[in-house]
Amino acid sequence: MADTVNVALDAMGGDNAPDEMIRGAIDAVNKAPDIHVCLVGQEEKINAFLSSCSYNREQISVVNATEVIETGEHPVNAIRKKKDSSIVKALGLVKSGEADAFVSAGNSGAILVGGQTIVGRIKGVERPPFAPLIPTAAGVSLLLDSGANVDARSSHLVQWARMGSIYMENVMGVKNPRVAIVNVGVEEEKGNALVKETFPLLKECPDINFIGSIEAREIPNGGADVIVCDAFVGNVILKLYEGVGSVLIKSVKKGLMSSLKSKIGALLIKDALKSTLKSFDASEYGGAPMLGLKGLVVKTHGNAKAKEVTTSILQCRKFKEQAINDKMNEIFGK
């Protein structure tokens, strides 16, 4: 049996903290005997909730953190000043090796700053990206960066392509993952300054399977396994994905209520529709790992509920099992 994986969970982060965070932790340990979750946050609140729950007591522990970093706070100041916050304390556990991973639905900027200053970058890594999995018609693709590097340089994108390949191959089991750069056309002369500079570097990169440019239209079709772009474009893609999906589904549902005939039809298709939409639901795929750090840091949606928290916790096992950081260290640490 594999070693126990110890995940430090930010019990205070996100819109639904602490209840949904704690629920997510309980579901995770009830599903996986090799997971230990350390709930980091306001002890009293956490214990009050836990006391009524059923789970193996040995698989969940609590570390007290009195402060909370709010969503709107300035990341650098928050990390510097709130030493007793759940984010700072949990990242400290990853740094010291007491935890293998940190999962949080909290302030993205604070996680990004804290991840780099407390856990630290792998030597040689310039800018750690957030790398969420996005659902496609063919399965999932890894989109990076969707984090803070909104004015990225070509050397960053090349590193992200390499990190993303390692992740997709080892964590998601995609052999020889296809890497593409987001572009406005597939012809080689197309692109903005960043893409034009990055394209030839990706083409020459020996350890990735670069297939060229991908137009945004082809992303939902699963046109590539690893998709690189600056974080401004990545953020637009990620959020528009959610936005178009949810508006379209809402209007389909509303349309179904327009007549008696369609209402009856709606009842008959309910199950089929639900399972289709589930495959396009980002929360099924867990959080976005921040790649290139000396430990694993996973950011889930700010509005994550228990299910997404559970998926994010379980996702950490594969990361540890496959020793992803050792592999990145080998490549970038030279």
Next chain:
Amino acid sequence: MADTVNVALDAMGGDNAPDEMIRGAIDAVNKAPDIHVCLVGQEEKINAFLSSCSYNREQISVVNATEVIETGEHPVNAIRKKKDSSIVKALGLVKSGEADAFVSAGNSGAILVGGQTIVGRIKGVERPPFAPLIPTAAGVSLLLDSGANVDARSSHLVQWARMGSIYMENVMGVKNPRVAIVNVGVEEEKGNALVKETFPLLKECPDINFIGSIEAREIPNGGADVIVCDAFVGNVILKLYEGVGSVLIKSVKKGLMSSLKSKIGALLIKDALKSTLKSFDASEYGGAPMLGLKGLVVKTHGNAKAKEVTTSILQCRKFKEQAINDKMNEIFGK
């Protein structure tokens, strides 16, 4: 009654030329007695098709152009060398005033270059944007630029915000249209270098109703009427819109075929689903006008069929009626 609007149509442009282009022209004149379409392209082919069609002969004329600019051709070279192409000849008709507008499903780059060099920019306009209407839960929004200005400057975005406002107010009838800039968050400190530079300029711009940043998630909800961004981001938004929509609809349809129960349900909801999806179909909203030129140039999808061509032709009426170019001239020509 309003004056006749004379539209020069590129009969040879796009994947479905010339048949769908000619069909679109016929449908347009059959719908609107105040429209005249001048079909520009290979005369023999066009006349052969027209001869079997029923329409008012006075509303359609043909101008021969022997050459065709293909989709993959280099725009600048194509415009320079193919003087007898449908694009160059039709733009010449707009330049001379013989036509009020030019509609094409052909090579975007060539239309962009030709629009600027043949028709010419309104004095004071730096970079004419492509400005398509995109469907939202609340109606439509204007997205600009989605054309060639992938490395835009802040002064361009400010001009696009002003042009977009004029268009939405006068052509689409939206009073005091809300203008927003695409961003990765709504807080004022968020953004890449371009957004940070542009934001305060938009805020100070007296003749627009600037409401701040818009996250991509809110675009399909109709969070703003006029949405500005560089053309790289605009292209990603436009194409991802189509991509997510079409993949989601395909999988919903596939899901409906998964059981007998859902198949019966599918029959009952067919009409309701169809009318919902229609409201999210970009071809319902016609082509993207290129704003800031001395005449109207409209680019439709490369795969446009008759319906989109018809909508694009009819759209030109409002543009002329409202004397959009005079209004732009007033603002930028000072």
